[in-house]
Amino acid sequence: MPMNRKDPETQAGGSFSAEEKRGLYKAIFGRRDVRGQFMPDDIPDDVLSKILTAAHHAPSVGFMQPWNFIVIKDLATKQLVYDDFVQANNEAAEMFDPVRRSMYQRLKLEGIREAPVNICVTCDHQRAGPVVIGRTHMSIMDLYSCVCAVQNLWLAARAEGLGVGWVSILHEERLKEILGIPSNVTPVAYLCVGFVNFFFRNPELETVGWQSRLPVKDVIFIDRWGQALQESDGLNEELSRDLDWRKGF
Amino acid sequence: MPMNRKDPETQAGGSFSAEEKRGLYKAIFGRRDVRGQFMPDDIPDDVLSKILTAAHHAPSVGFMQPWNFIVIKDLATKQLVYDDFVQANNEAAEMFDPVRRSMYQRLKLEGIREAPVNICVTCDHQRAGPVVIGRTHMSIMDLYSCVCAVQNLWLAARAEGLGVGWVSILHEERLKEILGIPSNVTPVAYLCVGFVNFFFRNPELETVGWQSRLPVKDVIFIDRWGQALQESDGLNEELSRDLDWRKGF
Numbered sequence: 086m087p088m089n090r091k092d093p094e095t096q097a098g099g100s101f102s103a104e105e106k107r108g109l110y111k112a113i114f115g116r117r118d119v120r121g122q123f124m125p126d127d128i129p130d131d132v133l134s135k136i137l138t139a140a141h142h143a144p145s146v147g148f149m150q151p152w153n154f155i156v157i158k159d160l161a162t163k164q165l166v167y168d169d170f171v172q173a174n175n176e177a178a179e180m181f182d183p184v185r186r187s188m189y190q191r192l193k194l195e196g197i198r199e200a201p202v203n204i205c206v207t208c209d210h211q212r213a214g215p216v217v218i219g220r221t222h223m224s225i226m227d228l229y230s231c232v233c234a235v236q237n238l239w240l241a242a243r244a245e246g247l248g249v250g251w252v253s254i255l256h257e258e259r260l261k262e263i264l265g266i267p268s269n270v271t272p273v274a275y276l277c278v279g280f281v282n283f284f285f286r287n288p289e290l291e292t293v294g295w296q297s298r299l300p301v302k303d304v305i306f307i308d309r310w311g312q313a314l315q316e317s318d319g320l321n322e323e324l325s326r327d328l329d330w331r332k333g334f
Numbered sequence: 335m336p337m338n339r340k341d342p343e344t345q346a347g348g349s350f351s352a353e354e355k356r357g358l359y360k361a362i363f364g365r366r367d368v369r370g371q372f373m374p375d376d377i378p379d380d381v382l383s384k385i386l387t388a389a390h391h392a393p394s395v396g397f398m399q400p401w402n403f404i405v406i407k408d409l410a411t412k413q414l415v416y417d418d419f420v421q422a423n424n425e426a427a428e429m430f431d432p433v434r435r436s437m438y439q440r441l442k443l444e445g446i447r448e449a450p451v452n453i454c455v456t457c458d459h460q461r462a463g464p465v466v467i468g469r470t471h472m473s474i475m476d477l478y479s480c481v482c483a484v485q486n487l488w489l490a491a492r493a494e495g496l497g498v499g500w501v502s503i504l505h506e507e508r509l510k511e512i513l514g515i516p517s518n519v520t521p522v523a524y525l526c527v528g529f530v531n532f533f534f535r536n537p538e539l540e541t542v543g544w545q546s547r548l549p550v551k552d553v554i555f556i557d558r559w560g561q562a563l564q565e566s567d568g569l570n571e572e573l574s575r576d577l578d579w580r581k582g583f
Contacts, residue, residue: 101493105357108350109493112358113388113486134572138580139362141550144488146502148539150548156569159557177470189467207559213545218438219502221426225477226502229522232481233488237362239393240489244350244358253395253468253475265559273478290397296462299399301390308408310456310514320405323383331387 107334112240114334115284119248122281123199132245133202136278139241140206145230147218151210152231152273155264157203165263166255166275167197173254188295195252200277205264206235208271231273238276248281301327356583361489363583364533368497371530372448381494382451385527388490389455394479396467400459401480401522404513406452414512415504415524416446422503437544444501449526454513455484457520480522487525497530550576 101109137154145151157163174194181189197203208231220226239249252275260272290296302324306312314321350358386403394400406412423443430438446452457480469475488498501524509521539545551573555561563570 100495101357101360102353104351104353105360106493108354108357109361109489110384110388111350111354113490114391116391116393118393130568130572131575133569134576135359135579137554138550138573138576139359141548141553142363142365142580143485144365144367144500148537148545148547150545150553153553153555153559155555155557155559157557162557173471177467180465180470185465192467194468216429216434218426218441218443218539218544219500221429221503222422222505223502228474228478229481229484232478233485235478236392236482236485239482240358241362244355246349251393251468253472254470256471267559270559288397290467295467296397296399298397299390301387304390304399304402305386306402306404308404308406308411310402310404310516310519319379320382323379324387326380327383327387330384331391 108244111334112243114331116239116243117248117284117288119250119277119281119284120193120196120289122248122283123196123201123277123279124282125199125201126280128202128247128279132247136238136241136245136247140234140238143230143234143237145233146220146226147213149213149217149220149227149230151208151212151227152234153207153209153270155205155207157205157264158201160198162263163198163203166203166260167195169255169259169263170195170197170252173256177254192293194254196250196277196279197252200250200279202278204238204276204278205260205272206231206238206274206276207266208273209269210271211269228271228273235274235276242278243284246280247278248284250277251275252277357493360583361492363580365488365492366497366533366537368499368526368530368533369442369445369538371497371532372445372450372526372528373531374448374450375529377451377496377528381496385487385490385494385496389483389487392479392483392486394482395469395475396462398462398466398469398476398479400457400461400476401483402456402458402519404454404456406454406513407450409447411512412447412452415452415509416444418504418508418512419444419446419501422505426503441538441542441544443503445499445526445528446501449499449528451527453487453525453527454509454521455480455487455523455525456515457522458518459520460518477520477522484523484525491527492533495529496527497533499526500524501526
C-alpha cells in the first residue's frame with residue numbers, strides 16, 4: 086500500500102459530533118417496514134438521487150458493485166407486480182394454521198400501488214468477471230452486497246422522511262418476467278418508497294402481537310455458539326442500560 | 335390496525351435536522367472495509383453494546399430476528415480462524431490469472447488477529463417456527479435480514495470510530511466447527527472490529543486500481559431492466575450534482 090496516515094488524500098472525515106451520531110442512531114432505530122402510510126406526493130429528483138447514491142456506496146465484495154436499481158413509476162407495471170403479490174399472498178395464507186391464518190389475512194403487507202415509487206434492487210452475478218476477490222469461497226457474497234445497498238437506501242430514506250416497505254411475497258420468476266430481468270441477474274429486493282404521514286414507533290408485527298422483540302442479550306454469545314453472557318459481565322450491564330439509551334431516539 | 339396518526343404511542347421521532355442527516359450520510363460514505371489499520375485498544379463495553387444494539391434493530395422478515403452475534407476475543411479461537419483464512423486465501427490466489435494473482439497476493443484481506451474483537455453474525459433458519467411471514471416464497475429472506483444487521487453494525491461502528499472488516503475468504507464448514515455452530519445455523523459474516531488509526535477516503539480496491547467506482551447513473555434503470563436514464567432526465571442531472579454533495583462528507 087502506498088498510503089500512510091499522514092496523507093490527507095487517503096483519509097476520510099474524522100470523528101462524529103453528538104448530533105451526527107444521533108442522526109445515525111435515529112435512522113437505525115426509527116426505520117420501519119412501511120406498508121400502509123404512503124402519501125401520493127412525488128419524490129423530488131434530488132431526494133431520490135440521494136437515497137440511490139447512498140445505496141450505491143454500500144460495501145461490495147471485491148468492490149464488485151453488482152447492483153442495479155430499477156426505478157418504477159409506471160402504473161401498469163406496478164399493477165402486474167401487485168397481481169402477482171395477491172396470488173402469492175393467497176398461497177402464503179394457506180401455509181399458516183387456522184388461527185394465525187385469520188390474523189395473517191388481516192395484515193397489510195405491501196404498498197405497491199400507493200407508493201409513488203417502487204425500486205427493484207437486483208444482483209448481476211457476472212458484473213466483475215469470473216473470479217471476484219472475497220467471493221471465491223462464499224459465492225452468496227454478491228447477493229449480500231446488494232442487501233447492504235438496500236439497508237443504506239432504507240436508512241437514507243428514513244432521514245429524508247420517506248418510508249420503505251420490502252415486499253418479499255412475490256414469485257421471483259414472474260417478477261423477472263414483468264421487469265425483463267435477464268437470467269443471470271437475481272432480483273434481491275422489491276421496495277415500495279414514498280413519503281408517509283407517520284412512522285410507527287415500533288415494528289407493526291410487534292405492535293399487533295404477532296412476534297415479540299427478543300432481548301438483545303439473548304442473541305449474543307461469547308467466543309463460541311451457546312456461551313451466553315453472564316449477569317456479571319460488563320457488556321450485559323451496558324446492554325440493559327442501552328435500553329433506555331435506545332428509547333431516547 | 336388499531337393505530338392512527340394522532341396516537342403518540344405509535345409514532346416515532348419526526349424529521350431530521352441538517353446535522354443529523356449529515357451524521358447518517360457521513361457514516362454511509364465514510365464506512366470502509368478495514369483490514370490493516372487496527373489498533374490494539376480494547377473496545378469499551380458501552381461502545382460494543384451500542385453497535386450490537388444497532389445491529390439487533392435491523393429489519394427482519396416476519397420480525398424473525400434470526401441473528402446471533404458471537405463476540406470473539408479469545409486468541410486461540412482467532413488463530414484457528416486465521417489459519418483457515420490462510421488456507422482459503424492460498425486456494426483463492428490460484429483462481430486468478432498470473433497478472434492479477436501477483437497483485438492479489440500483495441493485498442491484505444483480513445485483520446483477524448490484530449482486531450481486538452471479532453464478531454460472527456449467524457442466521458438461525460428455525461428461529462420463528464416453520465412458517466414465517468414474508469419468507470413463504472423467498473426462503474433466502476432470513477439470510478438477507480442478517481445482512482441488514484451487519485450493515486447497521488458497520489455504520490454504527492463507523493460513527494463510534496471503529497473499523498470493521500468483513501472476511502469472506504473462509505471455509506464455511508470449518509468456521510462452523512471452530513465456533514461450534516449447529517447444522518441449522520448459517521454463519522453469514524465474520525467481522526474484524528476495532529479502533530483504527532485512520533479510515534481510507536476511498537475503498538482500498540479502488541485506490542490501488544483493482545476496480546473502479548461505477549458511475550451511479552449507469553446502475554439505474556427506469557421502469558424496466560435496460561431502460562437507461564436519459565441525459566435530459568431530472569434524476570440524471572441530480573445524480574451528477576450529487577457527486578459534489580457526496581464528496582462533502
